Amino acid sequence: MTAFEGEPATLDPARTALVLVDPMDRIAALPPAPRSGRQVAHVARKLADAFRAVGG
Numbered sequence: 001m002t003a004f005e006g007e008p009a010t011l012d013p014a015r016t017a018l019v020l021v022d023p024m025d026r027i028a029a030l031p032p033a034p035r036s037g038r039q040v041a042h043v044a045r046k047l048a049d050a051f052r053a054v055g056g
Contacts, residue, residue, distance in 0.1 A: 013056040016056060
């Protein structure tokens with residue numbers, strides 16, 4: 001069974017990159033749906049912090 005079939009993926013932080021795209025101001029200013037720009041930034045920060053914590 002693969003991660004796409006319901007099992008969580010196992011990632012090796014030493015061989016995995018976290019890529020976050022910084023949206024331009026015009027895109028971030030569009031009406032948010034389903035999440036606000038502030039919510040997206042908050043989750044992105046949490047992801048980056050968690051990734052760094054495991055050696056990424």
